[in-house]
Amino acid sequence: MANNISSLERxxxxxxxxxxxxxxxQKLLDxxxxxxxxxxxxxxxxxxxxxxxxGTLGIVDSDSVDITNLQxxxxxxxxxxxxxxxxxxxxxxxxxxxxxxxxxxxxxxDRYNAKEIIGEYDIxxxxxxxxxxxxxxxxxxxxxxxxxVEGGIRGFDGTLIxxxxxxxxxxxxxxxxxxxxxxxxxxxxxxAPGIIGxxxxxxxxxxxxxxxxPLSGRMLFFDGLEGNFSExxxxxxxxxxxxxxxxxxx
Amino acid sequence: MIVNGKERDFDSGITVNExxxxxxxxxxxVVVEVNLEIVPKDQYAAKILNEDDKVEIVSFVGGG
Numbered sequence: 001m002a003n004n005i006s007s008l009e010r011x012x013x014x015x016x017x018x019x020x021x022x023x024x025x026q027k028l029l030d031x032x033x034x035x036x037x038x039x040x041x042x043x044x045x046x047x048x049x050x051x052x053x054x055g056t057l058g059i060v061d062s063d064s065v066d067i068t069n070l071q072x073x074x075x076x077x078x079x080x081x082x083x084x085x086x087x088x089x090x091x092x093x094x095x096x097x098x099x100x101x102x103x104x105x106x107x108x109x110d111r112y113n114a115k116e117i118i119g120e121y122d123i124x125x126x127x128x129x130x131x132x133x134x135x136x137x138x139x140x141x142x143x144x145x146x147x148x149v150e151g152g153i154r155g156f157d158g159t160l161i162x163x164x165x166x167x168x169x170x171x172x173x174x175x176x177x178x179x180x181x182x183x184x185x186x187x188x189x190x191x192a193p194g195i196i197g198x199x200x201x202x203x204x205x206x207x208x209x210x211x212x213x214p215l216s217g218r219m220l221f222f223d224g225l226e227g228n229f230s231e232x233x234x235x236x237x238x239x240x241x242x243x244x245x246x247x248x249x250x
Numbered sequence: 251m252i253v254n255g256k257e258r259d260f261d262s263g264i265t266v267n268e269x270x271x272x273x274x275x276x277x278x279x280v281v282v283e284v285n286l287e288i289v290p291k292d293q294y295a296a297k298i299l300n301e302d303d304k305v306e307i308v309s310f311v312g313g314g
């Protein structure tokens with residue numbers, strides 16, 4: 001097994017953190033995380049999770065690399081133009097850390113395939129560019145009781161929330177009605193998903209290690225131009241059609 | 251009234267709809283939370299806001 005605690009040298013600088021330790025590193029090596037989207041958010045999420053030694057990483061994306069991706073999607077390079085994003089991503093991540101087992105899904109997640117794929121993983125990360133896939137992931141994660149780390153970006157800004165089924169609000173508690181998206185192309189400065197994606201990776205690591213305070217029940221907002229973070233508390237909606245019946249707390 | 255963490259000088263008694271109009275926000279692109287509860291969209295016209303309410307307006311940030 002590549003994922004053995006004996007090769008800890010690579011992880012030394014995180015293993016010496018008291019909250020991590022050898023036992024924590026073993027948890028990371030044993031963890032299975034699914035990242036949906038290998039684009040702007042997916043790039044930093046995947047880089048940092050692979051580097052930290054998350055043992056199994058699943059990557060879902062149906063797109064190929066386009067020239068307009070490269071100002072923000074740092075997993076992909078000019079030489080990758082036209083290649084499948086999951087293939088390009090896997091290559092970079094394998095090269096960064098061969099300990100990590102990478103499973104690719106060159107497909108678009110939908111209501112029919114979501115549960116089967118998600119069922120194989122411990123934690124799911126939303127790194128997608130649309131509302132529909134967020135709803136699909138939310139609903140499947142609530143049903144299968146999997147934590148979901150959700151991020152979004154626009155311009156210089158971003159948002160982040162961790163959805164823990166039965167504990168905090170789900171995506172439908174927050175966005176009960178379909179919100180109209182801006183039509184046309186969305187502008188994004190590449191460093192913004194760099195920030196939000198890095199925070200998503202940190203949320204995953206905290207969840208795996210069972211340390212710190214997850215961003216559940218509160219949504220974090222990053223305003224890149226102002227240079228500040230703020231957060232708001234959000235409660236569960238008891239009448240939520242998706243998570244309303246789950247038991248609260250524990 | 252506190253809107254998105256800042257004290258704002260809106261009249262007591264305005265509705266969520268009126269608040270969004272004053273802020274020049276489309277009700278189709280945001281969700282509104284009043285005192286930690288999300289207000290269903292079909293109640294925007296009826297929901298009255300008071301001086302001591304804490305309002306959060308959340309835009310959907312959907313890029314990835």
